[in-house]
Amino acid sequence: MSPFEQLAVAWQALLRALRAMIRGGLWVPFLWLGLCEALVLLALVGFAHPAVSWFMAPLLQRLGGAAVLRYPNVFRILPALYARADLAIGAVFGSIAVGAATWLFAEHFRGATTPAGEGLRRGFGRAVALVLVNLPFNLLVAALAFGLEAWVAHRGSGGLVPRLASAIILGGSILLQAVFFYVNALVMLERRSVWGALAGLPETWARGFWAALLLGIVLALPLLPLQYLSNRANVIVERGTPELVGWLVAAQAVVSLGLWFLLAGSATLAYLSLVREEDA
Amino acid sequence: MSAPPRSTPSPRHRKSWPLRFAPALALALAVTGCGDPALWARWGADHDFWYARRAVERLQLNPRLATDADYAAAGAAFARIVARYPAARWAQASESPLAVDVGTVSGRAAIAVARIEELRGHADAALADYARAEDDFAALVPVALEAALARARALERADRGPESIAAWQRIAARYPLVDEARDEAILPVLDAPLKVAAARRAAGDAAGADSILGAAEVRFDDALTRARGHRAASDLWARLSQIRAARGRWDASLDALRSGLAEPAAAKLAPRLVLTLAERSVEAGRPDSALAYARWAESGFGGAVRPDAILFLAQLWERRGQTDSALVAYQRFLDSYSQVPRASAMARLHRGILLEAAGQWEQARTEYRALAAQQPTDPNGLDALLRIVVHHAARHETDLARLEGQRAIESLDQMITNQRDETVQFNARRAKADVLLAMGDGPRAADALEEMWRLYPNTAVGIGAALRAADVAERDLHDRGRAVTLYQQIEGGARSADAQRRARAALDRLGEARR
Numbered sequence: 001m002s003p004f005e006q007l008a009v010a011w012q013a014l015l016r017a018l019r020a021m022i023r024g025g026l027w028v029p030f031l032w033l034g035l036c037e038a039l040v041l042l043a044l045v046g047f048a049h050p051a052v053s054w055f056m057a058p059l060l061q062r063l064g065g066a067a068v069l070r071y072p073n074v075f076r077i078l079p080a081l082y083a084r085a086d087l088a089i090g091a092v093f094g095s096i097a098v099g100a101a102t103w104l105f106a107e108h109f110r111g112a113t114t115p116a117g118e119g120l121r122r123g124f125g126r127a128v129a130l131v132l133v134n135l136p137f138n139l140l141v142a143a144l145a146f147g148l149e150a151w152v153a154h155r156g157s158g159g160l161v162p163r164l165a166s167a168i169i170l171g172g173s174i175l176l177q178a179v180f181f182y183v184n185a186l187v188m189l190e191r192r193s194v195w196g197a198l199a200g201l202p203e204t205w206a207r208g209f210w211a212a213l214l215l216g217i218v219l220a221l222p223l224l225p226l227q228y229l230s231n232r233a234n235v236i237v238e239r240g241t242p243e244l245v246g247w248l249v250a251a252q253a254v255v256s257l258g259l260w261f262l263l264a265g266s267a268t269l270a271y272l273s274l275v276r277e278e279d280a
Numbered sequence: 281m282s283a284p285p286r287s288t289p290s291p292r293h294r295k296s297w298p299l300r301f302a303p304a305l306a307l308a309l310a311v312t313g314c315g316d317p318a319l320w321a322r323w324g325a326d327h328d329f330w331y332a333r334r335a336v337e338r339l340q341l342n343p344r345l346a347t348d349a350d351y352a353a354a355g356a357a358f359a360r361i362v363a364r365y366p367a368a369r370w371a372q373a374s375e376s377p378l379a380v381d382v383g384t385v386s387g388r389a390a391i392a393v394a395r396i397e398e399l400r401g402h403a404d405a406a407l408a409d410y411a412r413a414e415d416d417f418a419a420l421v422p423v424a425l426e427a428a429l430a431r432a433r434a435l436e437r438a439d440r441g442p443e444s445i446a447a448w449q450r451i452a453a454r455y456p457l458v459d460e461a462r463d464e465a466i467l468p469v470l471d472a473p474l475k476v477a478a479a480r481r482a483a484g485d486a487a488g489a490d491s492i493l494g495a496a497e498v499r500f501d502d503a504l505t506r507a508r509g510h511r512a513a514s515d516l517w518a519r520l521s522q523i524r525a526a527r528g529r530w531d532a533s534l535d536a537l538r539s540g541l542a543e544p545a546a547a548k549l550a551p552r553l554v555l556t557l558a559e560r561s562v563e564a565g566r567p568d569s570a571l572a573y574a575r576w577a578e579s580g581f582g583g584a585v586r587p588d589a590i591l592f593l594a595q596l597w598e599r600r601g602q603t604d605s606a607l608v609a610y611q612r613f614l615d616s617y618s619q620v621p622r623a624s625a626m627a628r629l630h631r632g633i634l635l636e637a638a639g640q641w642e643q644a645r646t647e648y649r650a651l652a653a654q655q656p657t658d659p660n661g662l663d664a665l666l667r668i669v670v671h672h673a674a675r676h677e678t679d680l681a682r683l684e685g686q687r688a689i690e691s692l693d694q695m696i697t698n699q700r701d702e703t704v705q706f707n708a709r710r711a712k713a714d715v716l717l718a719m720g721d722g723p724r725a726a727d728a729l730e731e732m733w734r735l736y737p738n739t740a741v742g743i744g745a746a747l748r749a750a751d752v753a754e755r756d757l758h759d760r761g762r763a764v765t766l767y768q769q770i771e772g773g774a775r776s777a778d779a780q781r782r783a784r785a786a787l788d789r790l791g792e793a794r795r
Contacts, residue, residue, distance in 0.1 A: 048315075048320045049315065050319075051315060053315030069323075070323075070381075072330060242330070
């Protein structure tokens with residue numbers, strides 16, 4: 001398919017995924033993921049409570065120093081702390097949730113009515129394969145983000161360099177996402193092994209890379225304003241209310257869940273239409 | 281007999297799901313209690329303190345708009361912290377570091393309650409609160425010291441001299457000179473005996489002052505035997521030098537400074553110590569040593585105290601009458617530090633004064649005008665305006681004095697109208713009155729001085745302005761009635777025993793005493 005046809009299919013896939021948002025059953029894997037994220041966020045914000053402080057306080061002290069344990073310092077670095085935690089949650093639970101959702105979406109787009117529990121069962125059945133097959137993508141994104149941030153911090157650059165580094169991280173992440181866009185479909189719908197799915201990726205690029213790239217770009221946009229705000233957590237703490245940073249991160253997590261949903265839905269439909277050429 | 285199939289367990293072996301999860305639940309509940317409750321308490325105390333402090337910061341943004349109820353609400357927020365984390369539970373030195381942190385926050389809240397009472401004008405209640413905070417948090421020495429210092433300063437602000445001196449004396453005797461845990465000298469405690477001695481000396485009790493300084497010297501010597509080689513030692517030596525200087529023991533004072541300089545941890549304090557050596561050498565009557573030390577301070581230490589050293593050199597030469605050297609030093613300061621506002625204004629003013637004294641009026645006037653144009657709101661800039669008028673008036677160049685004075689009055693009136701800063705307004709009004717007096721415009725000068733008395737009745741400058749206004753009315757305007765009214769106002773309303781005494785004497789002289 002030509003790039004223009006791919007873009008048209010991607011757009012349609014996105015619209016149909018948007019329409020599918022009213023189907024409660026399709027949300028089940030993401031609610032499970034959301035629960036994990038909510039627990040992590042609560043543990044970070046309420047780290048001092050005796051219920052969690054026995055493991056959260058030493059962990060935070062290790063990550064940010066003893067000063068982090070004094071109010072309101074944890075809110076100054078909350079977006080960065082949550083981003084790190086979210087990377088791990090996404091790599092493990094996110095991979096399984098997207099895998100389960102991919103199967104549920106495929107059934108939904110084929111017109112079948114399948115209980116959400118069945119999707120979860122299949123997702124957990126292939127949990128190891130899903131985590132491993134997404135691992136290269138997650139590692140590359142982490143290496144790109146932390147590597148560039150560490151380089152900028154080491155150089156002590158200001159002005160244009162950090163902005164350029166942020167743009168490279170965003171662009172690189174979108175590109176990597178496009179490269180691994182159909183990997184969950186290969187595992188869940190084709191029942192391929194880890195190596196089989198990774199080996200099958202070049203075939204998906206030929207048929208659906210441009211669609212993947214467009215979807216990656218469109219779905220990255222809604223997070224940018226929230227990311228802009230969370231980069232200014234220190235200002236919010238100093239001039240506003242520290243707890244506002246917690247709500248900001250929570251909003252970011254909710255929006256991210258919606259984007260995970262749209263990404264999984266549109267990736268499944270684009271895979272069925274472009275790679276499998278099914279009439280979904 | 282065969283075992284029952286796995287798919288159909290017997291009812292005896294079948295457990296309902298709550299029972300199956302019971303051990304995990306018990307474990308989870310046991311584990312959740314493992315966290316330190318003191319960490320949670322500290323978080324809560326920090327949280328409450330943060331919001332209480334924010335409330336005060338909001339009040340301080342525009343204190344004029346803040347009502348007494350606002351201050352009361354802010355005080356109540358701090359009082360709630362003290363009540364929630366009572367000293368009896370949290371202010372024990374034997375507690376864990378986390379609990380000590382909670383006690384420290386609670387203690388600071390108790391001090392804040394007192395400070396807010398003071399801001400509300402309830403001086404006695406505030407002093408009682410400070411004293412209570414010091415007693416309640418006595419086990420946490422830094423908090424107790426903070427409360428004691430706050431009380432001593434509050435007494436100073438309330439003009440309760442003897443009680444304030446007693447408070448400082450108590451601080452000097454009761455609190456340690458060095459914070460052993462942080463290896464730092466506690467500077468307010470080091471300064472306390474000097475403060476007490478200065479006050480005693482001012483009250484005419486030279487023997488008492490010397491006795492206090494003598495006791496302090498012994499205590500400092502004792503502390504130094506333990507602190508030598510540590511970070512706190514340099515500060516101890518510096519203050520010991522001050523104590524010896526205050527007793528007139530100049531050689532011993534200089535020795536103490538040199539010992540401080542020789543301390544291994546003196547690197548940070550060394551530039552300041554060398555400059556102090558220069559200053560103390562002048563007091564000890566050794567100007568040549570002073571010059572040597574000041575040159576060292578200027579050229580050594582990577583410029584850490586260079587601006588202060590250059591100014592010191594300039595002032596030293598100025599005092600010794602070496603005008604050329606002083607002018608060069610002031611110019612050197614201006615070449616390097618023209619961006620330092622107050623000091624550069626002072627340097628330029630002194631160049632003007634030196635040039636004027638040397639008979640180079642044109643150059644002096646250039647300096648004065650440049651200063652008045654560059655830093656018009658600085659007190660030195662205002663002084664420069666005045667000096668131009670005074671110069672012409674002193675030479676009976678009446679027209680020139682009036683012309684320059686009128687120009688100065690216009691710019692001062694503009695400043696009073698446009699500037700919102702209270703200090704600038706205050707200084708500009710004072711300068712205006714001075715310029716009018718220098719111009720010989722008695723009626724307007726008296727009006728300006730009376731206005732200052734009306735606007736700033738409870739300040740030293742306001743009271744001084746009223747006394748001057750009365751004097752101008754009596755001597756220049758020969759308006760006895762106006763002078764008597766002003767003296768009576770001062771006698772009845774000025775918060776200064778000295779001013780009241782002077783007003784009473786003037787009224788006696790005018791035959792108006794207590795009709």
